Amino acid sequence: MTISVIAFDADDTLWDYEIIYEQARPEILRLLGSHQENDELSAILDETEINNLVVYGYGVKSFALSMIEMFANHANGPIDKTTLKELIVLFKYMLSKPLEVNQYAESVLNRLSKEYCLMLLTKGELFEQERKIQRSGLEKYFDIIEITSQKTEKKYRQILEKHGIKPHQFLMVGNSLKSDILPVIGIGGRAVYIPHPQTWIYETLPEEEQGGGYSQLDHLGQLPEYLDQMGVFSS
Protein backbone atom coordinates (compact mmCIF):
# COMPACT_ATOMS: atom_id res chain seq x y z
CA MET A 1 0.00 0.00 0.00
CA THR A 2 1.26 3.44 -0.87
CA ILE A 3 0.34 6.30 1.38
CA SER A 4 0.96 9.69 -0.15
CA VAL A 5 -1.09 11.98 2.09
CA ILE A 6 -0.86 12.04 5.88
CA ALA A 7 -3.51 14.08 7.65
CA PHE A 8 -3.17 15.23 11.24
CA ASP A 9 -5.86 16.15 13.68
CA ALA A 10 -4.90 19.32 15.58
CA ASP A 11 -6.40 19.60 19.09
CA ASP A 12 -4.87 17.03 21.46
CA THR A 13 -2.85 15.53 18.62
CA LEU A 14 -0.46 18.36 17.66
CA TRP A 15 -1.16 20.52 20.73
CA ASP A 16 -2.94 20.12 24.05
CA TYR A 17 -6.39 21.64 24.09
CA GLU A 18 -8.95 19.70 26.14
CA ILE A 19 -6.97 20.74 29.22
CA ILE A 20 -8.19 24.32 28.63
CA TYR A 21 -11.80 23.14 29.02
CA GLU A 22 -10.89 20.89 31.95
CA GLN A 23 -9.36 23.83 33.77
CA ALA A 24 -12.35 26.05 32.96
CA ARG A 25 -15.01 23.62 34.23
CA PRO A 26 -14.25 23.88 38.01
CA GLU A 27 -14.04 27.64 37.59
CA ILE A 28 -17.51 27.66 36.01
CA LEU A 29 -18.85 25.48 38.85
CA ARG A 30 -17.31 27.88 41.39
CA LEU A 31 -18.93 30.88 39.72
CA LEU A 32 -22.22 28.99 39.61
CA GLY A 33 -22.10 28.90 43.39
CA SER A 34 -20.99 25.33 43.85
CA HIS A 35 -17.84 25.60 45.94
CA GLN A 36 -16.96 21.95 45.74
CA GLU A 37 -16.63 19.72 42.71
CA ASN A 38 -20.23 18.85 42.10
CA ASP A 39 -20.62 15.68 40.03
CA GLU A 40 -24.26 16.26 39.18
CA LEU A 41 -23.71 19.84 38.07
CA SER A 42 -20.58 18.77 36.20
CA ALA A 43 -22.62 16.14 34.30
CA ILE A 44 -25.27 18.76 33.43
CA LEU A 45 -22.48 21.00 32.15
CA ASP A 46 -21.25 18.29 29.76
CA GLU A 47 -24.82 17.49 28.74
CA THR A 48 -25.58 21.16 27.97
CA GLU A 49 -22.47 21.39 25.80
CA ILE A 50 -23.20 18.15 23.94
CA ASN A 51 -26.89 18.98 23.37
CA ASN A 52 -25.90 22.35 21.91
CA LEU A 53 -23.36 20.96 19.43
CA VAL A 54 -26.05 20.68 16.75
CA VAL A 55 -26.87 24.38 17.13
CA TYR A 56 -23.50 25.96 17.97
CA GLY A 57 -20.89 23.48 16.71
CA TYR A 58 -17.50 23.09 18.42
CA GLY A 59 -15.18 25.61 20.04
CA VAL A 60 -14.76 28.02 22.93
CA LYS A 61 -17.42 30.48 21.71
CA SER A 62 -19.93 27.63 21.58
CA PHE A 63 -18.78 26.56 25.05
CA ALA A 64 -19.33 30.14 26.27
CA LEU A 65 -22.92 30.18 25.00
CA SER A 66 -23.58 26.83 26.68
CA MET A 67 -22.12 28.12 29.95
CA ILE A 68 -24.40 31.18 29.83
CA GLU A 69 -27.28 28.72 29.48
CA MET A 70 -25.92 26.84 32.53
CA PHE A 71 -26.02 30.08 34.51
CA ALA A 72 -29.55 30.88 33.34
CA ASN A 73 -30.75 27.44 34.50
CA HIS A 74 -28.56 26.53 37.48
CA ALA A 75 -26.95 29.59 39.12
CA ASN A 76 -27.47 30.04 42.85
CA GLY A 77 -29.45 33.30 42.77
CA PRO A 78 -29.26 36.21 40.31
CA ILE A 79 -26.11 36.66 38.22
CA ASP A 80 -24.27 39.83 39.23
CA LYS A 81 -22.08 42.06 37.08
CA THR A 82 -18.85 40.85 38.73
CA THR A 83 -19.64 37.21 37.93
CA LEU A 84 -20.44 38.10 34.33
CA LYS A 85 -17.13 39.94 34.03
CA GLU A 86 -15.26 36.96 35.50
CA LEU A 87 -16.94 34.69 32.94
CA ILE A 88 -15.95 36.97 30.05
CA VAL A 89 -12.33 37.08 31.31
CA LEU A 90 -12.35 33.26 31.49
CA PHE A 91 -13.67 32.85 27.92
CA LYS A 92 -11.16 35.35 26.52
CA TYR A 93 -8.36 33.60 28.38
CA MET A 94 -9.44 30.26 26.88
CA LEU A 95 -9.27 31.81 23.40
CA SER A 96 -5.83 33.37 23.88
CA LYS A 97 -3.91 31.05 26.20
CA PRO A 98 -0.55 30.02 24.66
CA LEU A 99 -0.72 26.57 23.08
CA GLU A 100 1.23 23.66 24.52
CA VAL A 101 2.56 22.20 21.27
CA ASN A 102 3.28 18.46 21.43
CA GLN A 103 6.99 17.93 22.11
CA TYR A 104 7.39 15.69 19.02
CA ALA A 105 5.25 17.72 16.60
CA GLU A 106 7.89 19.96 15.06
CA SER A 107 10.48 17.25 14.36
CA VAL A 108 7.93 14.69 13.13
CA LEU A 109 6.23 17.18 10.77
CA ASN A 110 9.57 18.48 9.55
CA ARG A 111 10.73 14.96 8.68
CA LEU A 112 7.48 13.72 7.15
CA SER A 113 6.90 16.91 5.13
CA LYS A 114 9.93 15.96 3.02
CA GLU A 115 8.34 12.69 1.94
CA TYR A 116 4.59 13.11 2.09
CA CYS A 117 1.90 15.61 1.32
CA LEU A 118 0.78 16.72 4.80
CA MET A 119 -2.73 17.84 5.61
CA LEU A 120 -3.99 19.50 8.78
CA LEU A 121 -7.57 18.37 9.23
CA THR A 122 -9.27 19.93 12.20
CA LYS A 123 -12.82 20.19 13.41
CA GLY A 124 -14.08 23.41 14.92
CA GLU A 125 -14.94 27.03 14.37
CA LEU A 126 -13.05 28.58 11.46
CA PHE A 127 -11.67 31.71 13.18
CA GLU A 128 -10.72 29.89 16.39
CA GLN A 129 -8.96 27.07 14.55
CA GLU A 130 -7.14 29.47 12.19
CA ARG A 131 -5.80 31.44 15.17
CA LYS A 132 -4.58 28.25 16.86
CA ILE A 133 -2.85 27.07 13.68
CA GLN A 134 -1.07 30.44 13.37
CA ARG A 135 -0.11 30.43 17.06
CA SER A 136 1.24 26.86 16.87
CA GLY A 137 4.03 27.79 14.44
CA LEU A 138 3.36 24.51 12.59
CA GLU A 139 1.47 25.94 9.61
CA LYS A 140 4.54 25.88 7.34
CA TYR A 141 4.69 22.08 7.30
CA PHE A 142 1.24 21.61 5.75
CA ASP A 143 0.41 21.49 2.06
CA ILE A 144 -3.32 21.42 2.79
CA ILE A 145 -5.28 22.87 5.71
CA GLU A 146 -8.91 21.86 6.12
CA ILE A 147 -11.13 23.18 8.89
CA THR A 148 -14.42 21.35 9.03
CA SER A 149 -17.54 21.52 11.20
CA GLN A 150 -17.71 17.72 11.53
CA LYS A 151 -15.57 14.68 10.88
CA THR A 152 -17.99 12.18 9.40
CA GLU A 153 -17.42 9.66 6.61
CA LYS A 154 -19.29 11.99 4.26
CA LYS A 155 -17.02 14.94 5.18
CA TYR A 156 -13.85 12.86 4.74
CA ARG A 157 -15.08 11.67 1.33
CA GLN A 158 -15.78 15.27 0.29
CA ILE A 159 -12.37 16.51 1.44
CA LEU A 160 -10.53 13.67 -0.32
CA GLU A 161 -12.50 14.19 -3.54
CA LYS A 162 -11.82 17.94 -3.42
CA HIS A 163 -8.06 17.28 -3.42
CA GLY A 164 -8.13 14.29 -5.77
CA ILE A 165 -6.92 11.87 -3.08
CA LYS A 166 -7.94 8.21 -3.19
CA PRO A 167 -8.83 6.70 0.22
CA HIS A 168 -6.08 4.05 -0.07
CA GLN A 169 -3.48 6.85 -0.40
CA PHE A 170 -4.72 8.55 2.78
CA LEU A 171 -3.63 8.08 6.39
CA MET A 172 -5.17 10.04 9.27
CA VAL A 173 -3.49 10.56 12.64
CA GLY A 174 -5.56 11.65 15.63
CA ASN A 175 -6.66 11.24 19.23
CA SER A 176 -10.38 10.65 18.70
CA LEU A 177 -11.64 7.23 17.59
CA LYS A 178 -15.01 8.77 16.86
CA SER A 179 -13.80 11.68 14.73
CA ASP A 180 -10.33 10.85 13.42
CA ILE A 181 -10.13 7.10 13.16
CA LEU A 182 -13.35 5.13 12.57
CA PRO A 183 -14.79 7.36 9.79
CA VAL A 184 -11.48 7.12 7.90
CA ILE A 185 -11.42 3.33 8.23
CA GLY A 186 -15.06 3.41 7.12
CA ILE A 187 -14.19 5.01 3.78
CA GLY A 188 -11.23 2.71 3.09
CA GLY A 189 -8.38 4.88 4.41
CA ARG A 190 -5.73 4.12 7.01
CA ALA A 191 -5.61 5.57 10.49
CA VAL A 192 -3.22 5.84 13.42
CA TYR A 193 -4.82 6.37 16.80
CA ILE A 194 -2.73 8.21 19.40
CA PRO A 195 -4.82 8.42 22.58
CA HIS A 196 -4.51 11.57 24.69
CA PRO A 197 -4.99 11.39 28.47
CA GLN A 198 -7.41 14.31 28.32
CA THR A 199 -10.17 13.51 25.85
CA TRP A 200 -13.62 15.04 26.05
CA ILE A 201 -16.34 12.58 27.06
CA TYR A 202 -18.17 13.25 23.76
CA GLU A 203 -15.17 11.99 21.77
CA THR A 204 -14.80 8.75 23.74
CA LEU A 205 -16.43 5.46 22.80
CA PRO A 206 -17.36 2.37 24.85
CA GLU A 207 -15.04 -0.60 24.25
CA GLU A 208 -17.55 -2.51 22.11
CA GLU A 209 -17.72 0.43 19.67
CA GLN A 210 -13.98 0.97 19.36
CA GLY A 211 -13.79 -1.06 16.17
CA GLY A 212 -10.56 -2.17 14.53
CA GLY A 213 -8.49 -1.93 11.41
CA TYR A 214 -6.36 0.93 12.70
CA SER A 215 -2.99 1.13 14.46
CA GLN A 216 -2.32 2.63 17.87
CA LEU A 217 0.80 4.43 19.06
CA ASP A 218 1.76 5.70 22.50
CA HIS A 219 2.94 9.08 21.27
CA LEU A 220 3.45 11.17 18.14
CA GLY A 221 7.23 10.67 18.20
CA GLN A 222 6.73 7.02 17.19
CA LEU A 223 5.00 7.89 13.90
CA PRO A 224 8.04 8.07 11.53
CA GLU A 225 9.35 4.71 12.75
CA TYR A 226 5.88 3.21 12.43
CA LEU A 227 5.69 4.40 8.81
CA ASP A 228 9.17 3.01 8.11
CA GLN A 229 8.19 -0.37 9.52
CA MET A 230 4.91 -0.44 7.61
CA GLY A 231 6.74 0.37 4.39
CA VAL A 232 4.23 2.99 3.39
CA PHE A 233 6.64 5.58 2.06
CA SER A 234 5.47 7.47 -0.96
CA SER A 235 8.63 6.89 -2.98
Ligand SMILES: [Mg+2]
Ligand atom coordinates in the same frame (compact mmCIF):
# COMPACT_ATOMS: atom_id res chain seq x y z
MG1 LIG B 1 -8.33 15.97 18.59
